[in-house]
Amino acid sequence: MNWLIENGTFLTQDPERPVVRGWLAVRGDRIAGLGEGEAPQDVRSVARERVDGKDLLFLPGLVNTHGHAAMTLLRGYADDLKLQEWLNHYIWPMEARLTDDDVYWGTLLAAAEMIRTGTTAFADMYFFMDRAAEAVETSGMRASLCRGIIGLGSEAEWREKVADGIRFAREWHGKADGRIRAMLGPHAPYTCPPPVLEKVIEAAHELGLPIHIHMSETAAEVEQNVRDYGVRPAEHLDRVGVFTRPTLLAHAVHLTDGEIALLAERGAAVSHNPVSNLKLASGIARVPDMLRAGVTVTLGTDSVASNNNLDLFEEIKLTAMLHKGVTGDPTVLPAGQVLRMATVDGARVLGMEDTGMLKEGWKADLIALRMDRTHFVPRTDFVSHAVYAACGADVEHVWVDGRQLMRGRELLTLDEERIRHEVQHRFERLLRG
Numbered sequence: 438m439n440w441l442i443e444n445g446t447f448l449t450q451d452p453e454r455p456v457v458r459g460w461l462a463v464r465g466d467r468i469a470g471l472g473e474g475e476a477p478q479d480v481r482s483v484a485r486e487r488v489d490g491k492d493l494l495f496l497p498g499l500v501n502t503h504g505h506a507a508m509t510l511l512r513g514y515a516d517d518l519k520l521q522e523w524l525n526h527y528i529w530p531m532e533a534r535l536t537d538d539d540v541y542w543g544t545l546l547a548a549a550e551m552i553r554t555g556t557t558a559f560a561d562m563y564f565f566m567d568r569a570a571e572a573v574e575t576s577g578m579r580a581s582l583c584r585g586i587i588g589l590g591s592e593a594e595w596r597e598k599v600a601d602g603i604r605f606a607r608e609w610h611g612k613a614d615g616r617i618r619a620m621l622g623p624h625a626p627y628t629c630p631p632p633v634l635e636k637v638i639e640a641a642h643e644l645g646l647p648i649h650i651h652m653s654e655t656a657a658e659v660e661q662n663v664r665d666y667g668v669r670p671a672e673h674l675d676r677v678g679v680f681t682r683p684t685l686l687a688h689a690v691h692l693t694d695g696e697i698a699l700l701a702e703r704g705a706a707v708s709h710n711p712v713s714n715l716k717l718a719s720g721i722a723r724v725p726d727m728l729r730a731g732v733t734v735t736l737g738t739d740s741v742a743s744n745n746n747l748d749l750f751e752e753i754k755l756t757a758m759l760h761k762g763v764t765g766d767p768t769v770l771p772a773g774q775v776l777r778m779a780t781v782d783g784a785r786v787l788g789m790e791d792t793g794m795l796k797e798g799w800k801a802d803l804i805a806l807r808m809d810r811t812h813f814v815p816r817t818d819f820v821s822h823a824v825y826a827a828c829g830a831d832v833e834h835v836w837v838d839g840r841q842l843m844r845g846r847e848l849l850t851l852d853e854e855r856i857r858h859e860v861q862h863r864f865e866r867l868l869r870g
C-alpha cells in the first residue's frame with residue numbers, strides 16, 4: 438500500500454537534513470521518500486491515500502526502553518512509600534495474584550496509553566510474556582520483550598525460569614512481521630547470583646540476543662553488591678561476562694567514574710528512567726557524564742506503579758531539565774540531543790534496524806503532533822516545542838510499519854473501552870485477594 442503525507446513539517450532525526458517541510462511517501466512498511474515542497478507527480482499518482490500535513494509536526498515514533506507494561510494494573514495503588522515497604526507489602530503480594538489474562542489486559546492498556554502519547558516501540562520485562570507478546574501483536578506496536586528472571590529461589594526454580602525465558606525468546610523473536618524482538622532478562626545482579634547470570638549469558642550467545650537487566654538503581658543494592666562480591670555492580674557484571682553480549686542497563690543511577698568508563702568501553706547502553714528514579718527517591722543518574730564518556734543513554738518510563746503514566750514526553754522534558762539543574766549548566770542535554778535519545782538511539786539499543794529516523798528506506802514508524810495549539814505559538818524552533826512545550830495529548834496520528842494505529846486520536850487496533858473496563862474489573866478482583 439502506498440500513501441503520502443503532504444504539506445507537513447518533519448523533524449527527521451537525520452543529521453543530514455533535520456527539518457523537512459514538504460512530503461513523505463510510504464510504501465509497505467517503509468518510507469519510500471521525503472522531500473521539500475510539493476511531492477513529485479510520479480509519487481502523487483501512485484498514492485492511494487493522502488494525509489494533509491498542514492498544522493501537523495511529524496516525528497519518528499518515540500521509543501521507551503524500559504518498563505513493565507502490565508503493571509498498569511497497579512497504577513496509583515501504592516504511592517509515596519519506602520522502596521522495600523512498597524515492594525514487600527504492596528507490589529509483590531499483588532503481582533503474586535496476577536494471572537496470564539491479567540498480563541494480557543494490563544499490557545493492552547499500556548499499549549493503548551503508549552500509542553495515545555506517541556510511543557511506537559517499547560522494551561518490556563515481565564512474566565506471562567506470551568500474553569504480553571499477544572497484546573503487542575494485536576496492538577500493532579513494535580517491542581523488544583523479555584521474561585524477567587528472578588534467580589533467588591532453589592536451583593530447580595531458577596533453571597525453570599531461565600528455560601522459560603529462552604523458550605519465549607525462541608518462539609517470539611522476529612514474530613508479528615518482525616515487530617517483536619526478544620532479549621534475555623535477568624532481573625538484576627542482586628536477584629540473580631552468578632550461576633544464573635552465567636546460564637543466561639551462555640543462552641544469549643547461542644541465540645545471538647542482547648541482555649536487559651536492572652543495575653544500580655539504589656545505593657542500597659550497590660552496597661549489598663560490594664558486601665556480597667567485593668566489587669560494585671558494573672565491575673561484577675563485567676567479571677561474570679554479561680557485557681560479552683550487547684547489554685541494556687535499566688537505571689544505572691549510582692555509578693563511579695570507573696564504572697562509567699567501563700560501560701563506555703564495553704558498549705553497554707543505559708535506559709534512563711528519571712520520573713521513576715525521582716518518585717522512588719532512588720537518586721539521579723549521571724547522564725551528562727555518561728554521554729561525555731560515550732555511553733549510549735536512552736529513555737524509559739519504568740512501570741506505571743512508579744511513574745504513574747507512560748507519556749514519554751514527560752521523560753523527554755524532565756531529562757532536558759533535570760541535568761541542567763543538577764550540574765548548574767544550562768547547556769547540558771540540549772533539546773535535540775534528548776529527542777535523539779528518545780527516538781533513534783532508543784531504537785538502536787533495542788536492536789530495531791532502520792527505525793527511529795524519517796529517512797528513505799527506514800521503517801515507517803512515525804507520529805504527528807497537532808501544532809494548532811496555544812502552547813505551540815509562535816512557530817519558532819520545532820525541536821524546542823517538541824521537547825519543552827509538547828505533551829502526549831498533542832499526538833494526533835500514529836503509524837507503525839506503515840500501518841496507522843491512531844487516526845485523529847481514535848485508536849484503530851484496540852477496543853479502548855473494553856480494555857479500560859477489563860483492567861478496572863481485574864484490579865478490583867486483585868484487591869479482594
Ligand SMILES: [Zn+2]
Pocket residue numbers: 503504505651687739740
Ligand atoms: Zn524496571
